[in-house]
Amino acid sequence: MAKVVTTGRSEVWSAFIAGAARCAPVALGVLAYGLVFGALAQQAGLSFGELAFMSAIVYSGSAQFVALGLWSVPPPVLALALATLLVNFRFFLMAATMGRVLQGWPLLRVLPALAWVTDENWAVTMAAGERRHWGAFFLGTGVVLYATWPTATLIGHALGSVVADPKRWGFDFAFVAVFLTLAVGLARRSRVPTVWIASGASAFLADRFLAGSPLGGSAPVLVGGLAGALVAALRAGHAR
Amino acid sequence: MRAEVLLAFLAMAAVSYGIRVAGFLAGGRMHEHPRLRAALDQLPAAILIALVVPLLARGGIAEWVAAAVVAGLAWFVDLLLVPLAAGVVAVVLLRGLI
Numbered sequence: 001m002a003k004v005v006t007t008g009r010s011e012v013w014s015a016f017i018a019g020a021a022r023c024a025p026v027a028l029g030v031l032a033y034g035l036v037f038g039a040l041a042q043q044a045g046l047s048f049g050e051l052a053f054m055s056a057i058v059y060s061g062s063a064q065f066v067a068l069g070l071w072s073v074p075p076p077v078l079a080l081a082l083a084t085l086l087v088n089f090r091f092f093l094m095a096a097t098m099g100r101v102l103q104g105w106p107l108l109r110v111l112p113a114l115a116w117v118t119d120e121n122w123a124v125t126m127a128a129g130e131r132r133h134w135g136a137f138f139l140g141t142g143v144v145l146y147a148t149w150p151t152a153t154l155i156g157h158a159l160g161s162v163v164a165d166p167k168r169w170g171f172d173f174a175f176v177a178v179f180l181t182l183a184v185g186l187a188r189r190s191r192v193p194t195v196w197i198a199s200g201a202s203a204f205l206a207d208r209f210l211a212g213s214p215l216g217g218s219a220p221v222l223v224g225g226l227a228g229a230l231v232a233a234l235r236a237g238h239a240r
Numbered sequence: 241m242r243a244e245v246l247l248a249f250l251a252m253a254a255v256s257y258g259i260r261v262a263g264f265l266a267g268g269r270m271h272e273h274p275r276l277r278a279a280l281d282q283l284p285a286a287i288l289i290a291l292v293v294p295l296l297a298r299g300g301i302a303e304w305v306a307a308a309v310v311a312g313l314a315w316f317v318d319l320l321l322v323p324l325a326a327g328v329v330a331v332v333l334l335r336g337l338i
Binding site: 022025026029046047049050053054057058059060063067073074075076077080081084085088089090091092093094095096097098099110111114115117119123124126127169170171173174175176177178179180181182183184185186187188190192195196198199200202203204206207208217220221222223224225226227228229230231232233235236237 | 242245246247248249250251252253255256257260261262263264267268270271275276278279280281282283284285286287289290291292293295296298299303306307310313314315318323324325328329331335
């Protein structure tokens with residue numbers, strides 16, 4: 001019995017390491033983005049400690065950027081909470097797909113793990129595909145980004161306006177490359193072009209026409225994700 | 241640290257976390273229905289594509305050519321770092337050229 005437990009442990013551990021390794025290149029993009037955010041937060045008048053607190057507990061680049069846009073002192077708490085709700089509503093969809101990843105986990109372990117669902121490591125986890133100890137793999141992806149984001153924002157804060165334009169080094173393109181690579185990986189494994197077309201086309205339209213909506217940058221993800229899921233549900237109906 | 245600033249961040253954190261928990265619980269419910277389950281299974285691909293398309297639409301020729309390089313490499317190489325590095329190098333070079 002004891003031996004079985006040890007084997008299980010080392011398997012879980014290696015899944016965790018695999019997740020961390022798979023997510024490491026993504027951390028470079030997050031690092032660049034965090035540096036820029038930290039510099040902006042410093043210019044907006046946030047102290048080092050306040051920024052550390054924000055990055056550690058809000059832990060969401062898009063919501064934090066939007067918060068800077070709305071920033072004043074005293075902060076408009078209700079507006080900030082509402083903006084966060086709208087901008088981060090895409091996490092609702094992402095978390096909805098986490099059941100398969102965290103299968104068999106007790107709720108008490110699931111709940112803290114959900115705090116680490118972000119665009120990048122969620123995407124890495126999904127693109128890696130179903131595997132043994134998928135939940136541990138997810139935690140590995142999460143720990144890398146949770147170590148990176150707050151640290152990067154604090155370095156950006158310390159450096160202030162010294163932080164150069166990320167465009168110059170192509171870092172802005174890193175996110176495009178990451179999401180595109182992961183999308184191609186998923187597409188290779190499960191070929192459902194109708195779902196991709198529905199999602200891509202509606203995301204494009206949402207980006208064109210809903211960019212000024214309160215959902216902001218989150219609108220294409222929500223509209224595209226839901227459109228793709230809707231097509232998948234309709235297809236399942238036809239197959240029966 | 242200013243108390244009202246920390247309070248604002250706490251509110252943002254609570255909302256952000258609450259969305260994830262609500263989504264997870266909703267996903268569990270959806271799993272019980274075959275159609276919703278099919279929707280849930282395709283949701284990751286749909287979200288990923290919806291993340292990429294607007295980023296690409298906002299780019300120009302340099303970004304599109306670099307994206308083609310990334311997509312081509314990603315199809316054949318099962319390693320994130322290769323298409324990522326190639327894409328970033330390509331976009332820097334292409335922006336310099338165009």
